Amino acid sequence: MQRLSGWQRLGLVLTVCWAVGNFVGLRMYQYNNGLNAAHAALGLCTTAGKAFDQCWSETSDFRRMSIEPYWPPVFLVALGPIPFVWLFGWVIIKTGRWVGAGFAR
Numbered sequence: 001m002q003r004l005s006g007w008q009r010l011g012l013v014l015t016v017c018w019a020v021g022n023f024v025g026l027r028m029y030q031y032n033n034g035l036n037a038a039h040a041a042l043g044l045c046t047t048a049g050k051a052f053d054q055c056w057s058e059t060s061d062f063r064r065m066s067i068e069p070y071w072p073p074v075f076l077v078a079l080g081p082i083p084f085v086w087l088f089g090w091v092i093i094k095t096g097r098w099v100g101a102g103f104a105r
Contacts, residue, residue, distance in 0.1 A: 031067055
């Protein structure tokens with residue numbers, strides 16, 4: 001860690017915050033959407049005139065499946081942009097140094 005500059009350390013901290021924040025946020029988003037779908041299915045069943053206990057047992061599989069995590073999009077959004085952002089930052093720094101070296105002559 002001694003070889004990292006202050007900007008690199010800041011980039012590392014921001015990367016970890018991005019990954020953890022997006023991971024937690026997207027998982028909560030999935031859970032809330034699944035919970036809303038489960039409530040809607042239960043409400044639809046009860047408005048059809050069935051008893052609540054019957055609807056509860058009929059929708060149990062759907063309710064369980066709707067709140068289960070689906071990990072590929074969570075990992076893709078949380079971790080996918082990280083290499084591209086680091087590459088973009090590297091290109092910006094190298095280009096700035098190259099242009100600066102041209103003016104130093």
